[in-house]
Amino acid sequence: MPIDTIAVATDFSSRADRAIDRARQLRQSTGANLRFIHATSLAEDDPADIAALTQRMRLTTGLDDKEDGVEFVFPAGSPPAAIANACERDDISMLVIGPARYNTLGDFFLGTAVDYVLRNMAKPVLVAKMRANGPYRQIVAGTDFSVGSAHAILTAARMFPEAAIHVVHAWHVPFQAWQKDSYVAEEVEKAELQNMKQFLARLKEHEARLGDATYELVMSNASEAIRRGLELDPSALVVLGSHGASGFRQAAIGSVTSDLLRAIEADTLVVNTKDAEV
Incomplete structure (x- = not known):
């Protein structure tokens, strides 16, 4: 694109x-x-x-x-x-x-x-929040492994073919207040890691250069996951899908995406993913 x-x-x-x-x-x-x-x-x-x-x-x-x-x-x-x-x-x-x-x-x-x-x-x-001192060298993309987030990442990768891609995912332990054993968190993280690898493999099928994408799993919320990604390059472009699931869900652009637009001091590309089919 x-x-x-x-x-x-x-x-x-x-x-x-x-x-x-x-x-x-x-x-x-x-x-x-x-x-x-x-x-x-x-x-x-x-x-x-x-x-x-x-x-x-x-x-x-x-x-x-x-x-x-x-x-x-x-x-x-x-x-x-x-x-x-x-x-x-x-x-x-x-x-x-x-x-x-x-x-x-x-x-x-x-x-x-x-x-x-x-x-x-x-x-x-x-x-656009940051000064335009040069082209985007890095893209930080939040994902919930949904079709929508895949579409957003593919769109950004094609629009900015020279930028490196770093994918972040926020995760948590379900019913954490009752899940005190450390092995529970380890099992959840292991499953999320497998989901991330499968997600990136699907992206590579559509866009070969995404085989070089880096990633990080963050046991926190979506905002913290994006902030962690921006530690690599504070001038990076953040990419979000407008519709998603789990940690990046929003009913009508006003919850997670809107909150991130306010909280994150970085240029942010919001891709409409309502009808995404990837």
Whole structure:
């Protein structure tokens, strides 16, 4: 899945700068087209000043929409819906957004409206938190061994073919309060290790380079598993599936994935895995 066209959402604030910088870096390394989106918050029958918006977008992005491969889009309406709708075109490879403030009217992405953006985006969404100092060298992918997480990892591996893959899995002892014997934990860990090896073998069947993927089992929660993975490279890209099971389950983008988006200080790619078939 090559990266052909990247959509970038901006509200013209400094919070969007890292999304813009990451998109420009991706363009440099992949040659992708860039589609910058600013939702006007106006009613559809209320005309926007396109000339003024275009000038501001040029100043914000440092690019000109007259340049080949650069496009400015100014959809009307509520920003989360307007941005998602502007990304419906089939040529979009991903949407890149920056973290917004929490619990304010400007909290379009990492607050309650993250549900809308992620649930209504069929394509991957990259939340850019870190400075774009270079291409991603490492991918840290959380897995629950589900079809969805396999799809997310395969998608990321194909989008970023130069990045090394490190797969993490959080596990726990069922009914741990009553399972005091150490052999119980050892048996559970042994089973999880076998599941991990089988999972990676299935991934290798679809993408040969994943035969070189490294992995770690962490007896904790999903957040700690991701943090442990990031110890290898704090600038790594975290990859999560939008739907999963066990430690990475969420009913509607709002529990584990949403919590990780808030808690993890790393760029995070969320891949829509609702209809995954891998």
